[in-house]
Amino acid sequence: MENNKVIETIGLTKYFYNPAKFQVIKDVNLSINHGEFVSIEGRSGSGKSTLLYLLSTMDTDYEGQLLIHDELITGQPDKNLARIRNEKIGFVFQFHYLLSEYDVLGNVMLPGFKLGKYSKEELEHRAMGHLKTLGIEKHATKKTNQLSGGEKQRVAIARALINDPLIIMGDEPTGNLDKKNGDVVFDIFKTLTQEFNQTILIVTHDPDFANKTDRIITMEDGRIIS
Amino acid sequence: MNYKLILNIAFHLLRARLKQTIVAAVGVTFSIAMFIALVSFMSGLNEMLDGLMLNRTPHILLYNEVKPSENQPLSLSGDYKRNTNFIRSIKPKDRGKSIYNSMSIIKTLKQDKRIIDVAPKVTASVLFNSGTIEIAGFVNGIDIIAEDTLFKISDYIKEGKVTDLSQNNSIIIGKGLSDKMLLSKGDIIKISTSSGNLASLKIVGISEIGIAEIDNVMSYTSLATAQKLLGQNKSYITDIQINLYDKESAVPLSKEFHTAFNLDAIDYQTANSQFETGSTVRSIISYSVGIVLLIVAGFGIYNILNMMIYEKMDSIAILKATGFSGNDVKWIFISLSIIIGLTGGIFGLVFGYVFSAIIDVIPFETTSLPTVKTYPIDYNIVYYSIGITFALFTTIISGLFPALKASRVDPVEIIRGK
Ligand SMILES: Nc1ncnc2c1ncn2[C@@H]1O[C@H](COP(=O)(O)OP(=O)(O)O)[C@@H](O)[C@H]1O
Ligand SMILES: [Mg+2]
Numbered sequence: 001m002e003n004n005k006v007i008e009t010i011g012l013t014k015y016f017y018n019p020a021k022f023q024v025i026k027d028v029n030l031s032i033n034h035g036e037f038v039s040i041e042g043r044s045g046s047g048k049s050t051l052l053y054l055l056s057t058m059d060t061d062y063e064g065q066l067l068i069h070d071e072l073i074t075g076q077p078d079k080n081l082a083r084i085r086n087e088k089i090g091f092v093f094q095f096h097y098l099l100s101e102y103d104v105l106g107n108v109m110l111p112g113f114k115l116g117k118y119s120k121e122e123l124e125h126r127a128m129g130h131l132k133t134l135g136i137e138k139h140a141t142k143k144t145n146q147l148s149g150g151e152k153q154r155v156a157i158a159r160a161l162i163n164d165p166l167i168i169m170g171d172e173p174t175g176n177l178d179k180k181n182g183d184v185v186f187d188i189f190k191t192l193t194q195e196f197n198q199t200i201l202i203v204t205h206d207p208d209f210a211n212k213t214d215r216i217i218t219m220e221d222g223r224i225i226s
Numbered sequence: 227m228n229y230k231l232i233l234n235i236a237f238h239l240l241r242a243r244l245k246q247t248i249v250a251a252v253g254v255t256f257s258i259a260m261f262i263a264l265v266s267f268m269s270g271l272n273e274m275l276d277g278l279m280l281n282r283t284p285h286i287l288l289y290n291e292v293k294p295s296e297n298q299p300l301s302l303s304g305d306y307k308r309n310t311n312f313i314r315s316i317k318p319k320d321r322g323k324s325i326y327n328s329m330s331i332i333k334t335l336k337q338d339k340r341i342i343d344v345a346p347k348v349t350a351s352v353l354f355n356s357g358t359i360e361i362a363g364f365v366n367g368i369d370i371i372a373e374d375t376l377f378k379i380s381d382y383i384k385e386g387k388v389t390d391l392s393q394n395n396s397i398i399i400g401k402g403l404s405d406k407m408l409l410s411k412g413d414i415i416k417i418s419t420s421s422g423n424l425a426s427l428k429i430v431g432i433s434e435i436g437i438a439e440i441d442n443v444m445s446y447t448s449l450a451t452a453q454k455l456l457g458q459n460k461s462y463i464t465d466i467q468i469n470l471y472d473k474e475s476a477v478p479l480s481k482e483f484h485t486a487f488n489l490d491a492i493d494y495q496t497a498n499s500q501f502e503t504g505s506t507v508r509s510i511i512s513y514s515v516g517i518v519l520l521i522v523a524g525f526g527i528y529n530i531l532n533m534m535i536y537e538k539m540d541s542i543a544i545l546k547a548t549g550f551s552g553n554d555v556k557w558i559f560i561s562l563s564i565i566i567g568l569t570g571g572i573f574g575l576v577f578g579y580v581f582s583a584i585i586d587v588i589p590f591e592t593t594s595l596p597t598v599k600t601y602p603i604d605y606n607i608v609y610y611s612i613g614i615t616f617a618l619f620t621t622i623i624s625g626l627f628p629a630l631k632a633s634r635v636d637p638v639e640i641i642r643g644k
Pocket of ligand 1: 642
């Protein structure tokens with residue numbers, strides 16, 4: 001069972017100093033197990049996004065400890081953090097952040113090239129597989145600006161999946177989408193956990209979305225209250 | 227680090243901003259091309275002018291200067307050794323301009339391995355007479371073959387041949403002289419020397435160096451004719467002209483010959499120091515213009531990269547989020563500037579060569595350099611190497627600051643902003 005914890009935090013605390021010193025994250029202890037579909041819910045401003053960026057290793061300005069797969073992340077140099085993100089974390093944000101210079105397939109494969117584990121052909125094959133799962137394989141060679149919002153978000157999910165990450169993190173991934181597309185994206189996440197045992201952590205302020213996940217972490221004022 | 231991937235991303239970013247990229251690269255191309263054309267032309271000019279000077283000036287000239295004795299009789303006296311002596315109204319001693327023991331000196335010099343050739347010369351100031359007019363001028367008695375190997379004098383003979391001087395009592399006069407005195411080839415010219423000797427010489431040719439001051443007063447005869455004209459014997463020589471294999475060694479060698487033969491010696495650099503200054507100034511001008519152009523091009527690159535970073539904040543953020551380190555991002559932007567610098571620079575080399583070639587065929591005729599028909603260009607691989615090195619150096623420097631900025635972009639800040 002040792003390896004079952006994907007992410008663990010011990011006494012995670014963060015302050016913002018601008019405009020005045022205030023504590024956004026207050027002594028957060030949490031752990032997420034392998035295969036869980038977890039949502040972080042709470043009112044706007046309660047610190048959900050801030051917490052997620054701490055977990056993502058991109059924000060290193062905090063107190064306490066962060067462990068991914070029992071490896072202490074806190075204090076590691078930028079280069080290692082980048083490698084960990086590349087290998088172990090897939091991101092989906094509210095905005096898709098696709099690179100307009102690459103086509104759909106290129107965008108999906110880019111983190112894979114960075115990892116360098118698979119050859120170009122293998123990567124292409126894998127990327128096409130993900131696009132197929134997400135139902136957008138016919139757009140593979142299109143430019144990103146020729147896609148709809150929902151399709152772009154699905155490409156972003158495919159990009160998050162390309163390196164078989166330990167965990168997928170999302171900050172309001174359905175926030176920019178209408179109800180129908182939002183449901184499509186939710187169903188994709190659901191399928192990923194059910195069929196591929198994928199660990200997923202999604203920040204949302206949409207109670208409907210949260211209620212459909214396996215576990216809800218509720219935040220208030222920088223604290224986890226349930 | 228995965229260079230292929232980094233280059234791939236850099237190329238994709240460039241392709242999306244093709245127009246600005248081209249403008250930035252053209253800036254580099256232009257400055258490198260101008261730099262190369264300018265330096266090649268200036269250096270060509272320098273070489274031509276050096277040639278102009280060296281065609282007429284021996285690397286080392288040995289002669290007797292008219293000057294007072296360095297050791298006045300008083301200094302030989304033991305009684306006044308410890309005193310400070312004032313001697314007024316010293317007059318130069320007339321040792322004559324003749325070089326004592328010239329034959330053996332020339333023989334020694336001709337055996338010296340460092341010397342290409344030695345050309346003895348007799349110079350005399352004379353009066354040229356024609357009808358009632360008298361014109362002051364000079365006669366150069368020259369060793370025809372040696373003079374031609376050292377100074378290519380035949381290039382400047384407009385009519386006749388320099389070898390015709392081997393005939394007795396023949397002379398080649400400057401174009402200015404012939405115009406003034408209405409004398410042409412085949413005529414007889416009367417010459418009187420300062421010691422009162424009179425001679426009639428036959429004009430076998432006209433010379434034109436292209437400098438009126440010289441063409442108006444100068445004439446050439448053979449050594450023997452000049453010696454006879456002055457009433458001197460065959461060992462009478464006033465100047466010994468020496469050309470060296472290594473002309474840079476002229477300064478030390480002239481000192482050596484000065485002490486060895488007890489003669490005055492002057493090297494070509496001292497004799498023509500103003501030429502060196504001109505060459506240096508021309509080089510400085512062309513290098514500084516080139517550097518200024520490159521700095522301007524550098525700012526162009528700095529600008530486009532800065533702009534690109536502001537436009538591509540989102541891309542930088544997601545690259546970092548998906549596992550590219552700050553270092554990777556830095557190298558992406560440094561590669562961008564290297565790509566711009568390298569393509570711009572290589573085209574710059576090509577255009578620099580083309581511009582030089584164009585200048586090279588523009589007609590440029592001057593009587594002082596009969597062999598020069600077009601503007602001179604010095605095609606030298608060194609300038610091309612300097613050009614491409616400069617190009618890469620400036621583009622990398624100007625790309626470095628934007629690249630460092632990009633590497634420090636905080637993805638959280640960007641992603642939160644949306
Ligand atoms: N860079 C920042 N500097 C100062 N305060 C910030 C910064 N980013 C967020 N905040 C504040 O931190 C609190 C938590 O923000 P956030 O984590 O985005 O909340 P949520 O995602 O739950 O809406 C908010 O009060 C917000 O105003
Ligand atoms: Mg938020």
